[in-house]
Amino acid sequence: NESLKYGSQYEGKRQDEAMQKFRENRLGQFIHWGLYAIPGGKWDGKIYPGAAEWLQSWADVPPEEWSKLINQWNPDEFDAQEWAHMAKEAGFKYMTVTTKHHEGFCLWPSEYTDFDVASAPNKTDIMGELIDAYTKVGIDVYFYYSILDWHHPDWRYDIKSEEDEQAFERYKTYVDNQLTELVERYPEVKGFWFDGTWDKSVKKNGKWTLEIQQMLKSLKPGMIVNSRLRADDHGSRHFDSNDKLMGDYESGYERRLPSFREDTIVTTRDWEAVMTVPENQWGYHQDWSVSHVKSTNEVLEWITHSVAMGGNMLVNIGPKPDGTIRQQEKTLMKEIEQWMDINGEAIYAGDYLGWEKQDWGYYIADQKTNEVYALVFNVPVTQKITVATPEGISIEEAHPLKDESESLKISEKGPNEVFIHLPQPMFEAPYVIKLKVSGKDGSKGTYRKAKT
Numbered sequence: 479n480e481s482l483k484y485g486s487q488y489e490g491k492r493q494d495e496a497m498q499k500f501r502e503n504r505l506g507q508f509i510h511w512g513l514y515a516i517p518g519g520k521w522d523g524k525i526y527p528g529a530a531e532w533l534q535s536w537a538d539v540p541p542e543e544w545s546k547l548i549n550q551w552n553p554d555e556f557d558a559q560e561w562a563h564m565a566k567e568a569g570f571k572y573m574t575v576t577t578k579h580h581e582g583f584c585l586w587p588s589e590y591t592d593f594d595v596a597s598a599p600n601k602t603d604i605m606g607e608l609i610d611a612y613t614k615v616g617i618d619v620y621f622y623y624s625i626l627d628w629h630h631p632d633w634r635y636d637i638k639s640e641e642d643e644q645a646f647e648r649y650k651t652y653v654d655n656q657l658t659e660l661v662e663r664y665p666e667v668k669g670f671w672f673d674g675t676w677d678k679s680v681k682k683n684g685k686w687t688l689e690i691q692q693m694l695k696s697l698k699p700g701m702i703v704n705s706r707l708r709a710d711d712h713g714s715r716h717f718d719s720n721d722k723l724m725g726d727y728e729s730g731y732e733r734r735l736p737s738f739r740e741d742t743i744v745t746t747r748d749w750e751a752v753m754t755v756p757e758n759q760w761g762y763h764q765d766w767s768v769s770h771v772k773s774t775n776e777v778l779e780w781i782t783h784s785v786a787m788g789g790n791m792l793v794n795i796g797p798k799p800d801g802t803i804r805q806q807e808k809t810l811m812k813e814i815e816q817w818m819d820i821n822g823e824a825i826y827a828g829d830y831l832g833w834e835k836q837d838w839g840y841y842i843a844d845q846k847t848n849e850v851y852a853l854v855f856n857v858p859v860t861q862k863i864t865v866a867t868p869e870g871i872s873i874e875e876a877h878p879l880k881d882e883s884e885s886l887k888i889s890e891k892g893p894n895e896v897f898i899h900l901p902q903p904m905f906e907a908p909y910v911i912k913l914k915v916s917g918k919d920g921s922k923g924t925y926r927k928a929k930t
């Protein structure tokens with residue numbers, strides 16, 4: 479291990495209350511909103527199938543032309559309470575919203591730029607409305623902030639000249655000022671989700687990325703910052719040159735999940751996956767036929783897979799330019815609500831169990847109660863699931879969360895292996911079973927050692 483000045487600052491999971499709450503939240507809502515919602519993936523009459531919030535890039539729109547979209551920013555149907563209510567009903571425990579995406583447009587009245595809502599026809603302070611409405615219903619709010627900024631004249635992809643150096647110094651001050659402004663204006667914010675940090679200019683400024691983290695934590699003790707912000711002394715990102723995680727949790731899983739076979743190392747740290755409902759649309763795209771759109775059961779499996787590996791999941795919505803939520807996303811939130819109303823106890827405060835992964839689905843252990851859940855996604859034609867327990871641990875009872883008064887038949891399969899017989903007719907939604915487990919040492923049988 480070499481000594482690094484701007485690498486990882488501590489090892490292991492933060493155990494303070496703020497981080498414990500992040501870890502127990504497990505299920506969050508990601509919101510991508512900005513000027514990109516106005517064209518919604520279409521420019522000069524052409525639909526671009528790529529991510530709608532990247533349309534400026536796909537359609538190669540000059541910044542000064544893209545910036546004119548500010549004159550069309552008028553979300554007159556925006557109702558933060560409605561969004562917060564839908565999110566609360568769906569069972570989201572936290573929410574992360576774009577304050578500023580790569581386009582550089584600020585969804586709050588910033589004193590450091592005119593490219594913000596204060597300079598648009600509709601001057602609503604979107605960040606203020608959202609953090610008030612979501613906090614009021616008990617949902618923790620986090621801010622997404624893109625370091626990459628296609629609008630700001632001092633942004634640089636790389637630092638190759640004295641002029642670049644001076645410009646980027648001005649840009650760093652702009653960012654520091656905006657981040658300070660966001661925490662001071664919205665002190666209930668719980669943490670920051672940084673993005674747009676892959677370019678050389680940021681990788682050459684690892685010290686700055688640590689200073690941002692330290693500044694935020696001094697502004698608000700307990701503040702949570704993702705690994706994607708950080709570069710170390712040598713430009714290594716997320717993990718420093720000694721392979722130590724930087725930031726408070728790993729945020730490398732974007733539209734992909736760790737594998738139970740190869741990646742159980744993730745269970746030794748806090749992490750969060752983020753996912754889109756279409757294959758790859760974060761901002762509003764008017765034509766979702768351009769790619770596969772995940773069904774509710776697919777989204778539920780993403781959520782379950784993340785929690786079963788000891789991580790969090792942010793499910794994304796991309797609101798329309800008028801401030802309303804598209805029907806597919808409203809339906810999805812309603813269906814998540816219906817499933818979470820019955821099965822949320824297996825998700826909230828859920829964690830990695832470590833029993834042998836089975837093809838029928840996932841195990842989740844409750845961090846606090848030590849209850850064990852089997853979440854069945856792949857219906858077995860044998861009409862029973864195999865549960866193989868570690869030495870000395872056995873399954874006493876099995877009750878479906880749908881109706882806990884029901885008991886499922888358990889039969890011996892072999893040493894430390896039982897069958898749990900599933901009800902007929904087979905079910906259409908992920909079926910969650912609460913297992914009553916006994917252990918040789920009297921523990922509740924939750925075998926927690928993560929295979930690293």
Ligand SMILES: COc1ccc([C@H]2[C@H](O)[C@H](O)[C@H](C)N2C)cc1
Pocket residue numbers: 510529531532673732752760
């Ligand atoms: C270069 O590939 C990228 C770059 C940025 C992203 C951005 C998306 O716009 C969205 O904000 C996602 C969370 N982020 C990683 C996605 C893919």
